[in-house]
Amino acid sequence: RKEVEQDPGPFNVPEGATVAFNCTYSNSASQSFFWYRQDCRKEPKLLMSVYSSGNEDGRFTAQLNRASQYISLLIRDSKLSDSATYLCVAHTGGFKTIFGAGTRLFVKA
Amino acid sequence: DAGVIQSPRHEVTEMGQEVTLRCKPISGHNSLFWYRQTMMRGLELLIYFNNNVPIDDSGMPEDRFSAKMPNASFSTLKIQPSEPRDSAVYFCASTLGLEGEKLFFGSGTQLSVL
Numbered sequence: 045r046k047e048v049e050q051d052p053g054p055f056n057v058p059e060g061a062t063v064a065f066n067c068t069y070s071n072s073a074s075q076s077f078f079w080y081r082q083d084c085r086k087e088p089k090l091l092m093s094v095y096s097s098g099n100e101d102g103r104f105t106a107q108l109n110r111a112s113q114y115i116s117l118l119i120r121d122s123k124l125s126d127s128a129t130y131l132c133v134a135h136t137g138g139f140k141t142i143f144g145a146g147t148r149l150f151v152k153a
Numbered sequence: 154d155a156g157v158i159q160s161p162r163h164e165v166t167e168m169g170q171e172v173t174l175r176c177k178p179i180s181g182h183n184s185l186f187w188y189r190q191t192m193m194r195g196l197e198l199l200i201y202f203n204n205n206v207p208i209d210d211s212g213m214p215e216d217r218f219s220a221k222m223p224n225a226s227f228s229t230l231k232i233q234p235s236e237p238r239d240s241a242v243y244f245c246a247s248t249l250g251l252e253g254e255k256l257f258f259g260s261g262t263q264l265s266v267l
Contacts, residue, residue, distance in 0.1 A: 093255075145196070
């Protein structure tokens with residue numbers, strides 16, 4: 045079983061739609077969690093951190109459920125520019141950072 | 154801010170040849186990571202260093218793979234001998250090394266082994 049698992053998608057949504065991605069992690073010792081965004085043929089870049097209390101950054105909301113070992117990302121009012129692969133990340137002690145395989149999102153006009 | 158610098162950007166080689174990938178982390182960062190990305194397996198952690206010391210190399214697929222970090226500003230990932238299944242994008246990333254710090258990635262090296 046992979047340490048971090050995501051639905052690979054792809055998710056095809058129209059502009060303005062709300063879309064949610066889910067991610068599960070297997071290592072209960074994981075300390076920190078993140079969502080990264082990766083554009084085609086580019087390197088991954090940090091989108092946002094994920095906290096137990098949940099956090100919001102504009103149209104993006106991230107949630108963490110430690111009991112279920114589950115992370116989510118919600119994107120509201122999708123834009124064409126949101127089309128990318130979204131990577132879920134778990135960070136265990138000792139700086140080990142594990143990425144999920146990614147969820148592909150296509151936003152259509 | 155130069156960011157993480159990787160070289161070469163593209164490498165095409167023949168099976169059996171030695172391949173060396175290079176990485177210069179961001180100045181002041183003390184943790185460095187090597188990842189490999191393929192369509193089938195996603196982004197896999199190969200090895201990471203903290204203060205130039207290898208901490209976890211359990212992701213290195215075989216003895217053909219080796220990595221070094223002789224100083225704080227330089228790391229190499231070597232494949233010898235290379236095989237077609239090693240074809241992938243290899244990313245280097247660095248971070249300050251504090252808990253919860255984000256990773257900064259280089260642009261990657263696209264490796265093709267024929």
